[in-house]
Amino acid sequence: MNGKPGVAPFSEEAVRIILSIPHGRVASYGQVARLAGDPRGARQVVRILNTLSGPRSLPWHRVVNREGRIVLPAGHGFELQRKLLRDEGVAVGPDGLIDLARFGWRPGGRGSI
DNA sequence: GGCGTGACGTCAG
DNA sequence: ACTGACGCCACGC
Numbered sequence: 001m002n003g004k005p006g007v008a009p010f011s012e013e014a015v016r017i018i019l020s021i022p023h024g025r026v027a028s029y030g031q032v033a034r035l036a037g038d039p040r041g042a043r044q045v046v047r048i049l050n051t052l053s054g055p056r057s058l059p060w061h062r063v064v065n066r067e068g069r070i071v072l073p074a075g076h077g078f079e080l081q082r083k084l085l086r087d088e089g090v091a092v093g094p095d096g097l098i099d100l101a102r103f104g105w106r107p108g109g110r111g112s113i
Numbered sequence: 114g115g116c117g118t119g120a121c122g123t124c125a126g
Numbered sequence: 127a128c129t130g131a132c133g134c135c136a137c138g139c
Contacts, residue, residue, distance in 0.1 A: 010136075029121055040134050042121040047136055049120065065121060072120050081120090 010038055014048050021062045024088045025105040026098055028066045035107060061085055068104060070096030 013036040021027050033041035045063065053060040061084035065071045070092070072078040082092045090103045098104075 030123095033121085038135080040122075041136085043119055043134065044136055046120050047118095051137080060120085063120080066123095070120080077120075 010036055010041055010044055011048050011052070013037060014041070014045050015052060015056065015058060018045075018049075018058050018060070018063065020107075021059060021105050024090060024103065026062050026064050026068065026085065026090060026100070026103050027105040028068070028100075029063060030066055031105070031107075032063060062088075062105075064096075064098060068098040068100035070098075072096075 014032055017027075017032045017035045029042040029045045030039070032045045033039060036045070038044065049058060049060040049063060052058050061081040070078055070081050072081055078096060082096055085092050085098065090098060092098055
């Protein structure tokens, strides 16, 4: 069938990864990009979230930066993302900092591989 | 058709 | 340890 591994549109692949993020876990933009096949597509992931977060109902709130911190500007989704994460049981600090050691998604980690 | 941008990441100083 | 600058690729105008 496709016979064309890796040629899948980065966007579609990235969406695939984002949808694969377990409930109550968070992943970084770079991580999603890497899993999508582009270790430097972190910014592209951002573009996807902005474009498909609405019509696709992507769990964009489960995606944070490398520090596990919400980089969204306050009043522009920051509070919303924090609320959604807390709703999933994720402990979010006052600065939007999340403990990746506890809530960071580990693909291939215990239970997945 | 070309330029700038962007919810990041990595290297260097 | 921290700050600054660059890179990277897709998308909008």
